[in-house]
Amino acid sequence: AQSVSQHNHHVILSEAASLELGCNYSYGGTVNLFWYVQYPGQHLQLLLKYFSGDPLVKGIKGFEAEFIKSKFSFNLRKPSVQWSDTAEYFCAVNARTGGFKTIFGAGTRLFVKA
Amino acid sequence: GAVVSQHPSWVICKSGTSVKIECRSLDFQATTMFWYRQFPKQSLMLMATSNEGSKATYEQGVEKDKFLINHASLTLSTLTVTSAHPEDSSFYICSARGRGSTNTGELFFGEGSRLTVL
Numbered sequence: 001a002q003s004v005s006q007h008n009h010h011v012i013l014s015e016a017a018s019l020e021l022g023c024n025y026s027y028g029g030t031v032n033l034f035w036y037v038q039y040p041g042q043h044l045q046l047l048l049k050y051f052s053g054d055p056l057v058k059g060i061k062g063f064e065a066e067f068i069k070s071k072f073s074f075n076l077r078k079p080s081v082q083w084s085d086t087a088e089y090f091c092a093v094n095a096r097t098g099g100f101k102t103i104f105g106a107g108t109r110l111f112v113k114a
Numbered sequence: 115g116a117v118v119s120q121h122p123s124w125v126i127c128k129s130g131t132s133v134k135i136e137c138r139s140l141d142f143q144a145t146t147m148f149w150y151r152q153f154p155k156q157s158l159m160l161m162a163t164s165n166e167g168s169k170a171t172y173e174q175g176v177e178k179d180k181f182l183i184n185h186a187s188l189t190l191s192t193l194t195v196t197s198a199h200p201e202d203s204s205f206y207i208c209s210a211r212g213r214g215s216t217n218t219g220e221l222f223f224g225e226g227s228r229l230t231v232l
Contacts, residue, residue, distance in 0.1 A: 032220075090158070
């Protein structure tokens with residue numbers, strides 16, 4: 001069955017610390033991968049996406065993610081977090097073969113201490 | 115980016131009544147809309163996929179007679195929770211995929227609608 005697994009449900013960091021959120025997926029075929037972010041009281045919005053090409057993708061606000069096909073992983077990273085990065089982060093995957101039904105991970109709540 | 119709007123953002127209703135939630139794509143044509151349900155501290159669970167002008171496709175375990183989905187135009191989809199009960203209380207989120215994201219499946223999300231059934 002198709003699934004997305006996020007390793008950490010809650011992460012607490014101090015400002016300027018480095019961030020890495022793990023994401024593994026189980027989905028047959030060629031996939032598209034996404035990280036969405038939900039800031040408190042706001043919509044879900046796209047942080048970054050991977051469709052093809054360079055497996056290291058850069059998104060908004062200094063975030064990046066690396067697609068490692070052999071590990072079925074798409075981990076999110078940021079070298080130095082800010083208080084404003086406090087949010088919930090969702091990893092998601094879809095595929096054309098699946099009609100682009102997007103499956104989400106359980107989410108990781110990040111709290112950055114000022 | 116593309117804008118998707120949901121209405122109402124929060125609705126409280128009595129058990130046994132029906133509630134309709136609207137999802138509109140404001141500046142693009144949404145060929146496909148997806149309805150998700152989010153339980154507290156859990157991820158988004160896909161309920162159904164609706165394509166404009168055709169019947170919705172429901173995920174396993176989702177009662178299609180209880181959660182009626184209509185996608186009558188390229189800018190509007192509605193979710194009607196019929197005969198709502200307290201266990202239907204949840205956060206419902208719609209998302210849309212436009213013609214521009216045909217090859218990628220990137221989704222644009224509404225702000226969500228919180229349903230509370232008393």
